[in-house]
Amino acid sequence: MKNLRIVFIVLYSLLTALFLSHLAHMYNLESELSSEPYIRAETPSAILYNVFLTLAIVSITGFILFTLIRRAKINVLRAVKVALISFLILVLTSLFTSLLLMYLLEKTPLLSILLLLPHEVSDVLIIALPIAASVAHIYMTFICRNELVNALAIATYGTEAGTYLAVILPQSTVIVVAVALALYDLFAVYRGFIGKLVDELRKGVDQGVKPHYLPPLHTVLHGFILKLGNVGLGVGDIVVYSMIVSSMYLNLGLTYSLLMVPPLIAGFIVTIRVLARRKRGYAPALPIPVLLATLIYITCAVLL
Numbered sequence: 001m002k003n004l005r006i007v008f009i010v011l012y013s014l015l016t017a018l019f020l021s022h023l024a025h026m027y028n029l030e031s032e033l034s035s036e037p038y039i040r041a042e043t044p045s046a047i048l049y050n051v052f053l054t055l056a057i058v059s060i061t062g063f064i065l066f067t068l069i070r071r072a073k074i075n076v077l078r079a080v081k082v083a084l085i086s087f088l089i090l091v092l093t094s095l096f097t098s099l100l101l102m103y104l105l106e107k108t109p110l111l112s113i114l115l116l117l118p119h120e121v122s123d124v125l126i127i128a129l130p131i132a133a134s135v136a137h138i139y140m141t142f143i144c145r146n147e148l149v150n151a152l153a154i155a156t157y158g159t160e161a162g163t164y165l166a167v168i169l170p171q172s173t174v175i176v177v178a179v180a181l182a183l184y185d186l187f188a189v190y191r192g193f194i195g196k197l198v199d200e201l202r203k204g205v206d207q208g209v210k211p212h213y214l215p216p217l218h219t220v221l222h223g224f225i226l227k228l229g230n231v232g233l234g235v236g237d238i239v240v241y242s243m244i245v246s247s248m249y250l251n252l253g254l255t256y257s258l259l260m261v262p263p264l265i266a267g268f269i270v271t272i273r274v275l276a277r278r279k280r281g282y283a284p285a286l287p288i289p290v291l292l293a294t295l296i297y298i299t300c301a302v303l304l
Contacts, residue, residue: 003272006231009151010241010268013159014261017242020163021249021257023099030250035168042170050173051180058184058236062192065221074220082142085157085223089141090134092160097130141223154226158235162242166250171301174247175294181240182290189284231272237285241268244293248300256300263292 024030037053039046068077140153166174225232241264249257267289 003229003231003269005148005151005228006233006272007265007269009155009226009228009233010238011261011265012152013155013162013238013242014245014264016156016159017163017166017245018249018254018257020096020099020160021166021246022254023096023103024163024167024246025250027099027102029099030167033164033168038168038173040168040170042172046170047173047176050169051176054177055180055184058181062188065224069220077220081221081223085141086138088161089137089157090131092157092164093134093137094130095164096160097133098126101126101129147228150222151226151228154223154235155238158238159242161235162239162244163246165239165243166246169243169247171247171251174243175297175301178240178244178286178290178294181236182284182286185237185284185286189282232282233285240286240290241293244290244297248297252300252304256304259296259300260293263296264289267292 038050064080065077068074068080137153137157140149141157144150144153165177169177224235226235226238227233245257245260245264248260268285271283271285271288
């Protein structure tokens with residue numbers, strides 16, 4: 001299968017989300033994290049507020065990116081992009097690496113030797129290792145020249161973000177936010193800024209005209225988009241996939257969360273194999289996977 005590698009990336013993200021959710025559940029991360037600016041409540045008003053806030057963040061971010069690209073502010077865009085993503089990686093990777101380190105110290109006798117070191121040394125290592133992991137993650141995202149390593153690094157921070165949202169958001173909010181983002185994705189690709197940018201780039205290339213904001217879109221937005229071969233995937237899609245799977249794990253357990261993996265993978269394959277070919281060579285990656293996954297999620301939540 002020509003697009004097998006991108007499917008592997010999605011599968012990797014889903015399985016990683018399950019593991020990160022396991023760590024979050026084991027160490028009761030929900031009680032340690034503040035939900036701000038979201039509201040951790042199941043009331044209709046809280047759900048609507050959380051959905052509105054999410055759509056506002058996505059819309060404002062998209063508008064800023066679109067404006068910078070259209071005005072050829074590529075250097076400004078890159079600086080903002082690198083700063084924003086690096087900050088997210090520093091926070092998220094440090095957080096989950098700390099949980100992983102605690103897990104390994106408990107489960108791996110060899111690593112427990114760290115606890116026998118002088119107190120000052122072990123404390124420094126426990127702080128330094130997560131930071132070192134974050135720096136390595138940033139390097140693999142922006143500096144490493146290997147396409148697969150870049151894709152894995154971008155998918156990893158997207159997965160971390162999705163799991164983080166699943167931890168701080170109530171179950172009902174996750175479902176509604178996922179559906180709202182799928183609808184927004186449908187609009188953004190076919191009627192919004194994403195479709196307009198891609199169509200304008202193609203129009204210029206077809207006419208032999210170099211658009212004034214080249215380099216290519218996937219290069220400019222590297223970090224927000226992961227690319228393998230001729231297939232690109234937005235990190236936001238990874239965030240939503242991971243958020244759904246992680247929420248299912250945290251609320252209903254591992255067995256039921258595993259039920260989310262096949263529909264998400266199947267929906268993604270249908271998107272890249274059918275819709276992207278029949279339409280304009282690109283398609284929103286959220287609607288079909290989210291539709292299939294949320295149907296299963298709602299069914300399991302109601303029956304249980």
